Amino acid sequence: MAGCVFCGIVAGEVPAFQVTDEPDGVAFLDTRPVFKGHVLVVPRTHLVTLADLPPESLPGYFGLVRRIAVAVESGLGAGGTFVAMNNRVSQSVPHLHTHVVPRTKGDGLRGFFWPRTRYADDAEAASYAARVRATLAA
Template sequence: MIDTDCIFCKIIRGDIPCAKIFETPSVLAFLDIAPVRPGHALVIPKAHHPALWDLPDEDGRDLLAALKIVGRAVVQATGAGGCNVVMNNGAPAGQLVAHAHFHVIPRVRDDGLELWPGTPYADPQAMSRLAEAIRSRI
């Protein structure tokens, strides 16, 4: 399925150019046009699915296999010591394009990028209650 208004679907169709780095029949990977660091890549399914949980299992397997290949290549090509693999799901989480996609961001020590701060639960019972609420929905 393709969404005619989706910028990633337009890239997949070839309507918008990209710096393609990897492609299979079901996955496309290309460099981000506004990278956090040089080598920042996007790995996307060719079928339009808004978020991770909308992906059929087969597409998810293909996406993960491509992510491993692309991540390894980005780290090697940039000389990075590692990478962050990030997926934002939903606008409140920072997803700007409603087409499932992973960011592969190469990292080097002391590059100035910060991860989000962790905050312990103030009440251990609150953590237990939330864990139960989540388990009940699985």
């Protein structure tokens, strides 16, 4: 898609520190990493959100994300990884992408930059679960 920086990276028109280029997606370093070694994984096709990813593409794409998470951990000696995806809100590039961030104990990352909240009580929590469950069943 014209003007999409991630499509430009996939096409080889925009430089990136590429980790891999495969049929299921492309992985490259984030230019503004949370921690060094922070990788972005994108599908080759221009899609905006996870809902746009065809069901038949899920195994290949998330298989690649899984492999990148394992590689980040072992290749960088990280204690683990944080794997995350934004859909529209806070999505700086409107092209589906998954963040794979290396983590180490005591690295200072707390809740990945968002405040935490609590439900008023169990009834409120149950009502949220029911609303999502009702939509999921539809």
